[in-house]
């Protein structure tokens with residue numbers, strides 16, 4: 343199969359259907375814009391299953407997205423998207439870069455969800471941008487931004503409620519969107535690589551911060567997330 347793209351955590355291949363791509367999840371992990379590199383044993387398998395689960399849930403709840411189906415441990419089929427060059431971050435609790443930038447203690451609850459936009463550009467370190475810049479520079483239209491905001495808030499409500507039942511607090515996460523036949527769809531992945539998940543009772547981190555901050559038991563945290571979501575023991 344012809345590989346179209348290789349990123350930090352995934353490879354994307356063409357399929358016989360020009361509207362469908364195959365995404366292969368790897369074990370490679372990076373943090374701090376690629377400065378820290380490593381591998382997390384079986385991360386690709388765990389994230390493929392976790393992302394498939396989340397996209398299945400969002401499909402059930404009516405959020406338009408790229409997911410078609412998971413085909414095996416590491417691969418899933420998705421609809422071809424022209425990805426908009428934006429990273430959409432949602433925060434329910436202050437953590438990570440926001441805590442650092444504004445000098446607010448990690449763990450401080452937000453009075454309402456925050457949506458942030460970053461320009462997807464590794465060389466620039468995905469800089470923060472505002473909606474005027476996105477419109478003026480042609481990265482998305484006003485209508486697309488409205489759709490993105492609507493879907494983003496739906497995703498937050500759906501995932502927050504579902505995870506709360508599994509005793510997981512959804513602290514923050516990153517989404518990407520793309521266009522398929524003129525329609526905006528949610529794309530990319532939703533996994534412990536792209537979200538902060540804290541155990542609701544103990545506050546234990548169940549996400550990539552275990553890798554970023556050298557907290558240990560990274561693989562166990564991803565396995566625990568798969569178990570809480572699906573009941574499957576990896």
Ligand code: UDP
Nearest residue numbers: 431437438439440514515516535536537538
């Ligand atoms: N995030 C991501 N990819 C990025 C940047 C952020 O998936 O390139 C996710 C990250 O895992 C977290 C949320 O977006 O769940 C907010 O990240 P933050 O801005 O705090 O940056 P970080 O502290 O991860 O550098």
